[in-house]
Amino acid sequence: MEETIKSIVLGLCSGGIYALLAVSYVVIYKSTRVFPFSQAAVLIIGAYIMWYCLIAWNLPIWLGFIITCAGGALLGMFIERAFMRPLVGQPILAPIVVTLCLMLFLRGIGILMGKGDIQGFGESFLPVGAWEIGFLHLPKIQVYGFILCGVLIAALMLFYEKTRTGLGMRVVHEDHVVAQNLGINVKRIFQYSWIISCIIAVIAGMLLGNIQGVGLALDANGLITIAAVLFGGLESFAGAIIAGLAIGILQMLTIAYIAPLLPGETTMMVPFVFLLLILFIKPYGLFGLVRIERL
Amino acid sequence: MNINRPCGTFDRNYFQAKELYRTRLRKVLLALLILGMYVLPLLIGDYGISILTVICAFIIGMLGLQIITGYCGQISIGHAAFMGVGMYTVAILQRHFGFSFWLALPFAGLVPMFIGMMFGVPALRMKGLYLAFATLAAHFVIVYVISNWRSVTNGTDGMWMKRPGELFGIDFMKDRNYYLLVLTVTIFMTYVATNLSRTKLGRSFVAVRDNDIAAEVMGINIAYTKIMAFGVGCFFAGISGAMGGAYYEYVNIEWFGLDDSIWYLGFLVVGGFGSIFGAIAGATVWKIMDELSTLVTPLAETFLGGAAFYASAAFSLVFYSLIIIVFLVFEPRGIAHRWEIIKRSYRLHPFPY
Numbered sequence: 012m013e014e015t016i017k018s019i020v021l022g023l024c025s026g027g028i029y030a031l032l033a034v035s036y037v038v039i040y041k042s043t044r045v046f047p048f049s050q051a052a053v054l055i056i057g058a059y060i061m062w063y064c065l066i067a068w069n070l071p072i073w074l075g076f077i078i079t080c081a082g083g084a085l086l087g088m089f090i091e092r093a094f095m096r097p098l099v100g101q102p103i104l105a106p107i108v109v110t111l112c113l114m115l116f117l118r119g120i121g122i123l124m125g126k127g128d129i130q131g132f133g134e135s136f137l138p139v140g141a142w143e144i145g146f147l148h149l150p151k152i153q154v155y156g157f158i159l160c161g162v163l164i165a166a167l168m169l170f171y172e173k174t175r176t177g178l179g180m181r182v183v184h185e186d187h188v189v190a191q192n193l194g195i196n197v198k199r200i201f202q203y204s205w206i207i208s209c210i211i212a213v214i215a216g217m218l219l220g221n222i223q224g225v226g227l228a229l230d231a232n233g234l235i236t237i238a239a240v241l242f243g244g245l246e247s248f249a250g251a252i253i254a255g256l257a258i259g260i261l262q263m264l265t266i267a268y269i270a271p272l273l274p275g276e277t278t279m280m281v282p283f284v285f286l287l288l289i290l291f292i293k294p295y296g297l298f299g300l301v302r303i304e305r306l
Numbered sequence: 307m308n309i310n311r312p313c314g315t316f317d318r319n320y321f322q323a324k325e326l327y328r329t330r331l332r333k334v335l336l337a338l339l340i341l342g343m344y345v346l347p348l349l350i351g352d353y354g355i356s357i358l359t360v361i362c363a364f365i366i367g368m369l370g371l372q373i374i375t376g377y378c379g380q381i382s383i384g385h386a387a388f389m390g391v392g393m394y395t396v397a398i399l400q401r402h403f404g405f406s407f408w409l410a411l412p413f414a415g416l417v418p419m420f421i422g423m424m425f426g427v428p429a430l431r432m433k434g435l436y437l438a439f440a441t442l443a444a445h446f447v448i449v450y451v452i453s454n455w456r457s458v459t460n461g462t463d464g465m466w467m468k469r470p471g472e473l474f475g476i477d478f479m480k481d482r483n484y485y486l487l488v489l490t491v492t493i494f495m496t497y498v499a500t501n502l503s504r505t506k507l508g509r510s511f512v513a514v515r516d517n518d519i520a521a522e523v524m525g526i527n528i529a530y531t532k533i534m535a536f537g538v539g540c541f542f543a544g545i546s547g548a549m550g551g552a553y554y555e556y557v558n559i560e561w562f563g564l565d566d567s568i569w570y571l572g573f574l575v576v577g578g579f580g581s582i583f584g585a586i587a588g589a590t591v592w593k594i595m596d597e598l599s600t601l602v603t604p605l606a607e608t609f610l611g612g613a614a615f616y617a618s619a620a621f622s623l624v625f626y627s628l629i630i631i632v633f634l635v636f637e638p639r640g641i642a643h644r645w646e647i648i649k650r651s652y653r654l655h656p657f658p659y
Contacts, residue, residue, distance in 0.1 A: 046435055097635045103434055105634050107381055108575050111568045112627035119623030122616050234446075234564075241439055275454035283443040290428040290440050306519050 026259020051233025057216030087209030244299025370542025379515030392544025422540025464558035578642025
């Protein structure tokens with residue numbers, strides 16, 4: 012029992028990052044109807060930019076954070092303008108192949124940036140150590156990461172609710188043609204979506220790099236998050252957050268209970284078995300829209 | 307069916323309408339091509355033969371993906387894993403049950419076929435992107451099982467595989483003879499795939515791709531069609547894996563990364579969707595690029611010194627993905643479409659259209 016509670020609490024903490032990443036997928040999917048597999052590799056780029064800022068150039072943390080976010084924004088803008096915009100209106104296959112290839116492209120860039128090694132941030136930019144509450148052992152990195160993720164998601168939701176651009180984005184989520192007729196620049200909204208999503212992914216990459224070390228293996232987190240996005244429903248922010256936390260918990264429970272029984276990387280395999288189960292039982296996820304089509 | 311038919315060819319009876327190749331020129335060219343492929347190993351060295359063998363093996367796999375994705379419109383991000391299942395099936399049957407290659411070959415097709423159909427079952431309830439997720443999950447589950455079921459698959463160390471022994475006095479241990487075998491299998495599978503697209507099943511694939519609701523209204527069982535597409539495609543993938551693995555006489559799970567599954571899909575785009583020629587062109591371009599990137603590695607070493615190993619890995623990732631993206635952006639219909647344009651302008655030569 013103690014073990015279970017421990018896993019669940021730890022899972023919630025690490026699930027914060029998955030929730031953040033899941034939101035980064037949903038932002039793009041909702042507005043452009045393209046599933047951005049590439050975000051899994053944007054993580055790597057973000058972590059490496061932060062690594063360059065902190066270790067190679069010895070910049071202060073706040074400046075590194077700003078530079079990394081700016082880098083993420085530029086990357087998102089570039090991807091949308093150069094690769095995704097020519098594909099608007101093409102059959103569904105084309106954008107999927109492009110985002111998959113972008114994933115490998117960014118991975119290749121990541122190899123070049125990191126010279127193929129796993130790097131560390133030296134000392135963590137979030138406080139280290141842990142709180143001991145009863146039998147719970149809470150690493151501060153995880154808790155602060157969770158809080159940061161929560162703040163970011165809240166800020167994003169406020170942006171959607173309160174600003175004029177956010178309103179426009181919500182209209183685009185509903186229907187592209189209607190939005191265009193209402194005088195909203197749909198292309199610009201697509202660009203905003205990619206920029207927002209890439210900034211989020213880059214920040215998640217920083218946080219993950221802080222915990223797991225900066226390396227190519229980071230994109231595994233991005234791939235696992237795909238299971239979370241599907242569980243929550245591709246069109247739902249609330250679903251993405253809940254499912255992100257759920258995947259975090261699932262992963263910790265896996266480490267506690269399933270990993271001792273099975274060999275190998277169970278943390279990578281179990282989320283995908285979970286994904287298959289969702290596809291069989293409830294393919295549109297918790298809050299996803301069930302599409303009804305007709306001729 | 308090719309509408310851009312040469313001038314003056316008409317269907318006067320049913321058998322003419324069924325013909326694959328209509329004009330004498332095309333028949334002669336095809337015969338010359340096949341003959342040339344059989345004679346080629348006499349002219350080129352061992353290196354050329356190794357490239358040709360790999361290209362032929364991958365053409366079979368690419369045809370399978372063409373059936374799943376190009377004809378039926380179902381996106382598969384796990385094709386390399388199914389190829390791996392085919393390879394491992396032969397290796398396991400040879401090692402644990404003492405099967406000969408010939409006996410194991412049908413199983414190399416059938417086992418991936420059933421696994422592929424299993425992962426295609428979500429097609430009963432959804433389509434498009436959601437099915438792509440199912441194949442992505444299939445990829446990870448298959449790779450996990452193969453790399454961790456050590457007692458059967460020898461884990462990440464890989465397994466030895468035996469080439470087929472003598473048949474009709476032909477010794478397949480020689481690379482040249484083995485190439486001829488792979489070539490024969492490839493021609494046979496190409497023939498099967500070409501004809502499959504003209505059967506009832508093949509036509510229902512295309513109907514499901516173009517509009518699945520309309521297909522259902524016409525009385526096509528969509529779920530059955532999609533699952534069959536996965537089954538047939540994975541059968542091809544398995545055969546391709548068996549032929550390729552037996553050439554190296556060794557199997558390793560490292561060969562079937564997520565990268566390879568994505569390259570499969572990407573080079574299908576480069577070749578062209580929905581045509582047999584597209585699959586052949588895609589596989590050929592892919593493997594020729596592979597050879598080019600291994601040729602470039604020594605160059606990278608001279609420029610970058612000891613850091614070359616990561617540079618060559620990054621080079622192939624960046625270069626391939628850029629090529630695929632550029633093709634998608636500028637020529638979404640691939641090489642096959644260009645080839646059709648060239649053929650048409652040849653036919654209509656003095657006139658622009």
